[in-house]
Amino acid sequence: MNVDDRLRRLLGGLDAGPGFEARVMERVAGLAAAAPREDLRAQFERRRALLRRRLLREAWMSSITILGLGACGGALLWRYASEIQQFATNSGQSVDPNLLIGGTAAVVGAALWFLIRRARG
């Protein structure tokens, strides 16, 4: 028998032992059973990260809105300062001071109530 034939005979039967595929499938089944738990954890982490990003974005938007409104208010005050001053002086002379204080307190109270409700809700 030549070398080729002898090597073929010697090495031709080289294979994994019996039950090899069953053992692999058993390990794979174990991993597959653990996988859904991993999926749930990953899903939870992903949702938490998304929520964190959304809250951060909203906080930035709120800050920008407040700054914008403040800037607009400041500009209006700057632009109409003399008219406002004149209106306040005239109002002080023509309207009852108690009514003016009461009205101002009511407006401030309503604004505070709105802000508090918004913060809680």
Add this chain to the structure above:
Amino acid sequence: MPADDAIIALIQAGRVGEAFERLMPAYRRRVFGLAYSLLRDRGAAEDVAQEVFVKLWQVLPRYDGRAQLSTWIYAITRNTSISAMRKRRRPLSLSDPLVFEEAESRGASPSAEPSDGALWREVDALPDKQRQAVTLYYQEERTVEEVAAMMGLPVNTVKTHLHRARASLAAALAAAGREVA
């Protein structure tokens, strides 16, 4: 390879479980043979082959078809085998007891021929690449091209390794035969 096409089609259709069920019988002997040719130990090769298939099950959904399926699997097998070799402390030997006993029991050798055990020892004594080429080539009547793909070497290099290995083995067996006679 037609079996590969079917497996790839299943992966692309998202039927990874079915793809894996087809892949394992198609690649079992090749993965085991490649691990064995590197580790020279049946038990260690089987452990590595198991590890390779578990890895494949995990990464199969991410196979993007850029490399050939077989090339990809051989690369995973080589890397896993090399990692296993680094972890092992004891010296490597193709003549692990199980294989040696199997060869000896098979080898009711003709009077003037050395036993299969002697042939195992000669194969074991070959330089690494020659031994690997011989093991892979004769394990399943593979083509030189396929052995080259499995080893990650050029075809001509594998041809040279095979040629030299055959010449060494023929000379060693002839010498042993003369001793037996």
